[in-house]
């Protein structure tokens with residue numbers, strides 16, 4: 001995998017023919033568009049651009065969607081398969097709040113993983129929206145990955161999801177995650193319990209943390225994809241917009257060490273990104289130098305939570321800034337000046353207007 005910083009193509013770019021594939025190894029016929037008449041009609045000499053990527057015989061490509069209850073290890077497994085962090089992870093439930101696409105590029109196949117929010121009994125409007133999002137996603141993929149953790153008993157939460165999956169009419173591969181956390185006997189028992197949950201195309205135990213069986217799962221999933229050239233540029237590992245990745249890295253750092261309701265109550269948005277190198281009108285912060293200036297808001301539901309986020313004398317917020325800045329600088333491959341603010345938006349999880357402002 002290259003060390004070059006990510007380049008995030010826009011939807012338009014992804015849809016545009018030549019950009020849909022690596023240019024390397026592609027034969028293309030140039031279209032100069034010269035001599036085009038004012039009325040828009042192309043002269044007979046105009047040639048249409050055709051790009052023919054060289055796709056090896058038998059190449060497969062398609063989508064696999066990871067589902068499961070909160071905290072089942074979906075995002076950690078997504079990152080392990082991609083080989084790079086595309087989704088944030090934490091021990092708090094409901095860490096993932098939107099579909100994150102991660103791309104596994106191999107010579108023989110391209111597997112696009114769709115990591116989804118955990119499915120659970122919704123208690124807020126946000127929870128309901130997240131469940132709806134997952135259900136819609138299921139309809140559009142080639143194969144579904146149902147994640148059940150090895151270290152928790154199969155329960156009503158898993159049965160609730162299994163019933164939904166039975167209706168999806170897609171092949172479902174059941175995965176017992178976190179296999180490293182239990183004994184061989186307990187793992188065998190969990191595999192049997194998961195087998196009894198439904199009619200699965202396969203059952204695979206994995207440990208994303210140790211990288212065990214991750215390649216086996218990859219092969220199984222690719223076996224369910226149709227013959228197709230790559231769907232995404234083969235150099236990309238995700239199509240997440242840069243601002244979303246930044247906000248997620250801040251949220252991941254902020255989730256560390258908070259408990260109870262706070263993880264659910266926290267949303268993070270990027271308010272502004274100013275690049276003093278390219279934006280001459282952009283305000284130039286003293287001491288920021290040539291660094292990219294990133295302003296981020298941490299939004300909580302109550303003033304008491306705001307106090308916790310800020311910490312004594314601002315100590316917690318400072319810590320969040322130090323940790324997330326490192327991640328953002330690695331992501332962007334350049335120095336960053338990070339400005340964090342905490343604000344309260346009362347009960348935003350249940351307020352449709354606030355949800356819309358926060359991008360849900």
Ligand SMILES: Nc1nc2c(ncn2[C@@H]2O[C@H](COP(=O)(O)OP(=O)(O)OP(=O)(O)O)[C@@H](O)[C@H]2O)c(=O)[nH]1
Nearest residue numbers: 071072073074075076089090094095096118208209
């Ligand atoms: N020991 C061990 N821990 C794991 C493994 N995979 C995930 N975890 C841990 O399980 C917790 C939850 O992992 P996530 O990947 O964030 O879970 P998720 O299913 O994406 O959670 P939501 O996004 O909230 O639905 C984290 O603390 C991970 O470090 C694994 O293979 N082994």
Ligand SMILES: [Mg+2]
Nearest residue numbers: 074075095096
């Ligand atoms: Mg997740």
